[in-house]
Amino acid sequence: VRLVESGGSVVQPGRSLRLSCAASGFNFRSYPIHWVRQAPGKGLEWLAVMSRDGLNEYYADPVRGRFNISRDNSKNTLYLLMNSLRPEDTAVYYCARDPGITLVRGVMLGLGRLDPWGQGTLVTVSS
Amino acid sequence: EIVMTQSPATLSVSPGETATLTCRASQTVGSNLAWYQQKPGQAPRLLIYGASTRATDIPARFSGGGSGTEFTLVIDGLQSEDFAVYYCQQYNNWPPLTFGGGTKVEIK
Numbered sequence A: 001v002r003l004v005e006s007g008g009s010v011v012q013p014g015r016s017l018r019l020s021c022a023a024s025g026f027n028f029r030s031y032p033i034h035w036v037r038q039a040p041g042k043g044l045e046w047l048a049v050m051s052r053d054g055l056n057e058y059y060a061d062p063v064r065g066r067f068n069i070s071r072d073n074s075k076n077t078l079y080l081l082m083n084s085l086r087p088e089d090t091a092v093y094y095c096a097r098d099p100g101i102t103l104v105r106g107v108m109l110g111l112g113r114l115d116p117w118g119q120g121t122l123v124t125v126s127s
Numbered sequence B: 001e002i003v004m005t006q007s008p009a010t011l012s013v014s015p016g017e018t019a020t021l022t023c024r025a026s027q028t029v030g031s032n033l034a035w036y037q038q039k040p041g042q043a044p045r046l047l048i049y050g051a052s053t054r055a056t057d058i059p060a061r062f063s064g065g066g067s068g069t070e071f072t073l074v075i076d077g078l079q080s081e082d083f084a085v086y087y088c089q090q091y092n093n094w095p096p097l098t099f100g101g102g103t104k105v106e107i108k
Helices: none
Strands: A003-007 A017-024 A033-038 A044-050 A056-058 A067-072 A076-082 A091-097 A101-104 A107-111 A123-126 B004-007 B012-013 B017-025 B034-040 B044-047 B062-067 B070-075 B083-091 B102-106
Touching: A003 A091, A017 A091, A017 A123, A033 A067, A044 A067, A044 A076, A056 A067, A067 B044, A076 A091, A091 A101, A107 B044, B004 B083, B012 B017, B017 B034, B017 B083, B017 B102, B044 B062, B070 B083
Parallel strands: B012 B102
Antiparallel strands: A003 A017, A017 A076, A033 A044, A033 A091, A044 A056, A067 A076, A091 A123, A101 A107, B004 B017, B017 B070, B034 B044, B034 B083, B062 B070, B083 B102
């Protein structure tokens, strides 16, 4: 089971960036996948989750309306489109698999556990 | 949103000793609590889920306990590879998933 993030770079405030998370070693379309970030020297912050079928998505308040999660099950890949980037979005961005399925707020989502994680990709928002 | 609080922020322990980490939730999370280990420059790794169930390949020296709002992670006989930052995370009432601020276990 492996997740590999890519797409991180240095970007100016206000610009957009798309991250990718390539999965291998498991049946990608059977699992919800999350994005989590970690600012330099700080703790972990959950950002978003997408259901296994791609029909349902949820976001943390700081990124709702700016970030968009999507997935292409034919390519075993999850994406995070980040718009209107701010300096405070500077962080390492991780994708993580949710190992199970359960009903969450009326929607078939994950269990809420994160296992495994990718190695992360660094996004730096700076002028 | 459920707020998770970990203590202490830093724990200094000698190799071979026992480390006890605490995590508190602002409201009950039942047993829907996970612990993660993160070493410098690495991604987090799931250690414990369901408050007390070790994840795959996690050594028996790691044990989790508690329910409701108070949880502990105990590491018996600390080994050199155990010095890291540990995070708790609730998945009882989500989204959002929420993490504690972390406890750094350092060599005394």
